[in-house]
Amino acid sequence: MKKPAARFNLRKLPSRAPHELHKQETKRETARIRQDLVELQDRLYAENRQSVLIILQGMDASGKDGLIRTVFSGLNPQGVRVHSFKEPTTEELAHDFLWRVHMHAPRHGMIQVFNRSHYEDVLITRVLKLITTEEARRRFAAINAFEKLLQQAGTTVLKFYLHVSEDEQRERLQERISDPAKQWKYEAGDQDKARQWPLYRKMYEDVFRHCSPDSCPWHLVPADQNWYKAYVVAKTLRDALKELNPQYPASKLARPRE
Numbered sequence: 001m002k003k004p005a006a007r008f009n010l011r012k013l014p015s016r017a018p019h020e021l022h023k024q025e026t027k028r029e030t031a032r033i034r035q036d037l038v039e040l041q042d043r044l045y046a047e048n049r050q051s052v053l054i055i056l057q058g059m060d061a062s063g064k065d066g067l068i069r070t071v072f073s074g075l076n077p078q079g080v081r082v083h084s085f086k087e088p089t090t091e092e093l094a095h096d097f098l099w100r101v102h103m104h105a106p107r108h109g110m111i112q113v114f115n116r117s118h119y120e121d122v123l124i125t126r127v128l129k130l131i132t133t134e135e136a137r138r139r140f141a142a143i144n145a146f147e148k149l150l151q152q153a154g155t156t157v158l159k160f161y162l163h164v165s166e167d168e169q170r171e172r173l174q175e176r177i178s179d180p181a182k183q184w185k186y187e188a189g190d191q192d193k194a195r196q197w198p199l200y201r202k203m204y205e206d207v208f209r210h211c212s213p214d215s216c217p218w219h220l221v222p223a224d225q226n227w228y229k230a231y232v233v234a235k236t237l238r239d240a241l242k243e244l245n246p247q248y249p250a251s252k253l254a255r256p257r258e
Contacts, residue, residue: 010201013220015165017228030231033238034074040241044109045079047246051106051155054113054237057123058162059200061172062223064115067162070230071237072113081106084115097121097139098146105150111237118143119211123203127196140210147216156240157216160233161204162223166197 017026044050056064072080083104092100098118106112122139125131131139147157164172212218219236223229 010163010205013163013222015163015168015222015224017222017225021228023225023227026231027227030070030227030234033231033234034071036238037071037234037241038075040238040246041075041079041111043246043248044111044241044244045076046109046248048109048249049154050244050246051108052111052237052240052244053106053150053155053157054111054233055117055119055157055159056113056115056162057117057119057160057204058223059164059169059197061169061176062162062164063172063226063229064162066226067229067233068113068115070226071234072111075111079109080111080113082113082115085117085120096142098142102146106155108154118146119207122207123200126203127199136206137210140207143211144213144216147211148213151215156244158236158240159212159216159218160236161208161218161220162229163220164223168224169197 017023044052056067058064068082072082081104085101088100101114101118104112104114122131122136122143126133126136150157208218208220219232221229221232
């Protein structure tokens with residue numbers, strides 16, 4: 001996992017776990033981290049003063065859905081929300097591009113997961129040439145201001161790019177055709193998007209250059225191996241919650257009598 005530099009090439013970043021890591025031991029460590037998350041999330045929810053927004057981005061078949069199931073299963077569903085951003089509706093297109101996003105920002109005490117996000121409005125819109133480079137630059141500035149606003153309101157923003165290799169993506173997309181249990185995920189445009197991998201990579205690199213301030217950096221997660229991807233995201237979330245250090249409110253029973 002690396003913080004983006006001013007210039008880099010996604011092709012040069014690893015999409016697999018470090019060689020020295022042992023798969024089974026890492027999976028056991030992830031299970032221990034998830035136990036930590038149960039308590040930390042409970043404290044966050046009870047305290048009701050802070051919140052966490054998790055942004056998941058990645059190419060098709062990078063494993064966002066599976067990651068959500070692995071990391072967040074077992075947490076209190078009252079304190080976790082997941083929202084997937086699809087193609088904008090007519091109503092949403094009649095407003096600024098962040099209008100539909102802001103209404104899903106987490107309230108105090110909550111962990112909100114965005115499965116895709118406002119970054120689609122500077123990614124696919126550019127690939128399809130729906131906006132100009134100048135408009136993209138304006139949107140980068142708006143996104144940075146939006147995320148700063150959330151932070152000032154007590155929301156910790158964690159942004160993850162799930163970095164899957166072209167070969168692994170190709171194999172996973174093929175499974176959507178051949179595996180009956182995964183055919184429901186197949187969409188007609190999947191192969192076209194895969195062929196546009198170099199263009200998407202360029203757009204993502206531009207996002208990392210313009211929307212990764214020190215206060216809200218992107219975490220670039222090797223995603224070819226699901227066990228390692230889950231470990232990195234779970235550990236990053238656990239560490240962030242520990243830093244927030246949410247506390248249970250004082251019991252009303254402990255208040256002195258007047």
